[in-house]
């Protein structure tokens with residue numbers, strides 16, 4: 001692949017860092033006192049993002065890194081993903097009102113924070129140091145694979161994001177959508193009124 005084509009794709013390291021930032025910001029929004037629907041939306045948003053992210057790393061990033069680097073952290077990473085998947089599975093089997101739901105999500109947060117710290121301080125710097133020429137190609141493959149994994153789940157992902165919105169944001173979002181609908185309806189009505197006026201004046 002030419003340098004020009006490589007530059008068209010985001011670096012795998014940047015993709016991974018952005019995914020981590022997104023998940024951690026979802027964690028920061030978790031509020032014990034939130035209403036159950038919002039809690040469920042937020043938790044599901046974080047869980048889906050983690051599942052997709054882990055799969056991208058296991059299928060594309062880790063195998064490429066293993067060709068040039070080995071360490072205990074890298075070897076243990078898939079097992080840490082499995083631990084996260086197990087916590088996610090248990091969370092999905094509970095309702096936000098159930099005893100233990102919040103504690104289980106906190107446990108997932110702790111596991112993810114530990115895992116992300118290992119990746120950001122050891123694996124990503126190793127990838128930048130040892131295979132800089134492959135990062136954009138890997139980023140392209142990760143971007144395409146993400147589309148394959150998320151498109152079939154687009155409805156579920158959008159629904160969770162809306163449920164996770166704080167009340168004030170949801171109200172603004174609803175008002176914006178209503179405003180667009182109203183403007184469209186009013187625009188159509190005005191045009192039809194104008195057309196009938198023109199017909200009458202002929």
Ligand SMILES: [Fe+2]
Nearest residue numbers: 016053057119
């Ligand atoms: Fe990661």
Ligand SMILES: [Fe+2]
Nearest residue numbers: 054057077119
């Ligand atoms: Fe990971």
